[in-house]
Structure formats: C-alpha cells, structure tokens
Amino acid sequence: MSAELVERWFGAGFAGLHPLLQQLHRQGGVLQGEVELATGSGLAGWLGRRLAAKLGLPLGARRVPLRVDIHSDEAGLHWNRRFAESATLVSLFRPVGHWPDGHWEESTGALRLALKVDSHDGGWRWVPIAAWVRGLRVPLFLLPRTTAYKRIEDGRYHFFVGFSLPGLGTLLSYSGGLELVPAVVAEAG
Known part of the structure; x- marks a missing residue:
C-alpha cells in the first residue's frame, strides 16, 4: 500500500491532479502555514465554537498556525493536523474501490465518513455520502453539511473545510494556503 496508495486509488485519474498534489501523495510531507478560522x-x-472545541481548534484567534503531517502506510492515508499549540487532530483515510466510483472512509475520533472524490482543475473536493458515529449509521441530514476541498494556487496548497446547517448558515470554517516544508525542517519541528 504505502506511498502509492492515492495514486493506485485514482488510477488514470491521478494524472488529472496538479503535479504538486501528485508529489505530496506519492512522497508524503508536511504542510505548514497560517490559516483563518471563522464561526457564524x-x-x-x-454551535460552531462548540464544534471547534470538539475538534481541538483554538478558540478566540482568527488566524492561527497549522501544521499537517501527511503520509501513507499499510493502514491508509494519514492526515495529522495541529492548530497552534492544540492537540493533534488525527484522521485516517482508507480507500474503498477506485476512482471515480469508489470512495474513502475517514475516521476522526468517534466519527467515520464515507467520502466520494470530485476531481477537477487539478484539485479535489470531498463529497460526504454516508456517516457513522461510534459505529452506528447516522443519516447525513442529522449532521452539519461539510464542504472540503484542496487545490494548488500560486504554488501553495490551498484548502477549505467548512461546516454549516440549513437555515442557520456557517457554523465553522478554516482555510488557508500552506507551504510544503523541506524534510530537514519538518523533522526538526
């Protein structure tokens, strides 16, 4: 599995990703930079502040540093996020099937999401298709709507993650442009 995990899942569609996203998912790496946090x-x-606290996002700051360690191994694709000096938010993505009909299952704490991938313009957008909380299937309409994507803009890894509820609007979002940190610097951090 390991380094070729994302490439194997995408198959021929991998060539449609921006070369910097291809490199990141072939080799792994550390992305670092400042992101903007917003609540409704x-x-x-x-509700957004409560969700931020559950995710370990620092409250009270509008811009915070973020470090994301990304790698693949036999267990799956790991995304370990650390906002400022908060605890690390760990997500494990496991592939199911292959692109374009397959999906990924993301596990973060008690929540597991099945996510299709909508790939265009060299980036990708996660599209939730199912959810489980503590192993029990939960209808998506009972959870906040999630919008999440990543793409390359001006040589940086730009991403957006947002949560909203119909009738209430945005609960919480975080977004920004991150730089790939050289391996020597990443190991020291």
Whole structure:
C-alpha cells in the first residue's frame, strides 16, 4: 500500500491532479502555514465554537498556525493536523474501490465518513455520502453539511473545510494556503 496508495486509488485519474498534489501523495510531507478560522453568528456561532472545541481548534484567534503531517502506510492515508499549540487532530483515510466510483472512509475520533472524490482543475473536493458515529449509521441530514476541498494556487496548497446547517448558515470554517516544508525542517519541528 504505502506511498502509492492515492495514486493506485485514482488510477488514470491521478494524472488529472496538479503535479504538486501528485508529489505530496506519492512522497508524503508536511504542510505548514497560517490559516483563518471563522464561526457564524448567533446560534450558528455558538454551535460552531462548540464544534471547534470538539475538534481541538483554538478558540478566540482568527488566524492561527497549522501544521499537517501527511503520509501513507499499510493502514491508509494519514492526515495529522495541529492548530497552534492544540492537540493533534488525527484522521485516517482508507480507500474503498477506485476512482471515480469508489470512495474513502475517514475516521476522526468517534466519527467515520464515507467520502466520494470530485476531481477537477487539478484539485479535489470531498463529497460526504454516508456517516457513522461510534459505529452506528447516522443519516447525513442529522449532521452539519461539510464542504472540503484542496487545490494548488500560486504554488501553495490551498484548502477549505467548512461546516454549516440549513437555515442557520456557517457554523465553522478554516482555510488557508500552506507551504510544503523541506524534510530537514519538518523533522526538526
């Protein structure tokens, strides 16, 4: 599995990814930079702050440093995120089938999501298709809507993750442009 995991899952579609995304998923790496955190207002903001606390995102700051360690091994694709000095938010993605009909299953804490991939313009967007909480299937309409994508802009890894609820709007989002950190610097950090 390991280094070729994403390439094997995408098959011929891997060539459609931007070369920097191809490199990241072939070799793994550390992305680092400053991101913007935003919450909604009123009830949406209150819910967004509660969600941020559950995810370990620092509250009270609008811009924070983020470090994402990305690698593949026999278990799957690992995305370990650390916002400022918070605890590491660990996600493990396991491939199911192959692109374009397959999906990935992301496990983060008690939540597991089945995510299709919509690939265009060299990037990709995650599209939730099923969810489980503590192993029990949960209808997607009971969870906040998730919007998540990554692409390359001006040589940087640009991403967006947002959560919203119908009628309330945005609960929480975080986004930014991250730089690939050279291996020597990444190991020291």
